[in-house]
Amino acid sequence: MTIDNLEQGFFGIGIQNGKTPENLGVLWRSAQNFGANFIFTIGNRYEKQASDTHKAVGAIPYFHYNTFEDFYDHLPKGAMLIGVELCEEAESLEKFDHPRRAVYLLGAEDHGLSSAAKEKSHKLVKFSTPLSINVSVAGSIxxxxRNLKGPVIY
Structure with a gap:
C-alpha cells in the first residue's frame, strides 16, 4: 500500500470558551474514537477531565489558546476552519462536504461562537434541530x- 500524505488529510476539533470540564472531556473521548488528529480549547482551560476516561488528552495532541486571534494565527496551513453554529447562514450538516484538512470549532452552549469566529470561519454548519444541543454531542455528531461521508478534496 502506498501512502500519499497529501491525500490523507487531517482534522482537529475544539471548543471556544467551554462552560464545563465534563463537556470537554466527553468531546475529547469522542475525538479519540473518531480519529481526530488534535484537540484544542480557546479561552477557558481545563487541565484534567474526569469524563475523559480513555485519557484522550494523552493520546492526541492538545493545544490551548488564550484568544481566538491567537488560535487563528496558528491554524494549520491549508486547513479550513469550520464553525459549528446554529445560525441562519450555516449550511445543513446533512448536505455538507467535509474538507480533507479541517479544524472544527464549537462554541459554548450559552453563547455560541464569538463574532470573530463566525466571520473568520471558512464554512459554518448546523444541525436540523429546533434548539441547540450539548456541545460535546454536537462535536460527536x-x-x-465526517467519518460516515469521508472528506472531499477542496
Missing part, C-alpha cells in the same frame, strides 16, 4: 458525519 460532526465527527461521526
Amino acid at each position: 460532526v465527527m461521526y458525519d
Whole structure:
C-alpha cells in the first residue's frame, strides 16, 4: 500500500470558551474514537477531565489558546476552519462536504461562537434541530458525519 500524505488529510476539533470540564472531556473521548488528529480549547482551560476516561488528552495532541486571534494565527496551513453554529447562514450538516484538512470549532452552549469566529470561519454548519444541543454531542455528531461521508478534496 502506498501512502500519499497529501491525500490523507487531517482534522482537529475544539471548543471556544467551554462552560464545563465534563463537556470537554466527553468531546475529547469522542475525538479519540473518531480519529481526530488534535484537540484544542480557546479561552477557558481545563487541565484534567474526569469524563475523559480513555485519557484522550494523552493520546492526541492538545493545544490551548488564550484568544481566538491567537488560535487563528496558528491554524494549520491549508486547513479550513469550520464553525459549528446554529445560525441562519450555516449550511445543513446533512448536505455538507467535509474538507480533507479541517479544524472544527464549537462554541459554548450559552453563547455560541464569538463574532470573530463566525466571520473568520471558512464554512459554518448546523444541525436540523429546533434548539441547540450539548456541545460535546454536537462535536460527536460532526465527527461521526465526517467519518460516515469521508472528506472531499477542496
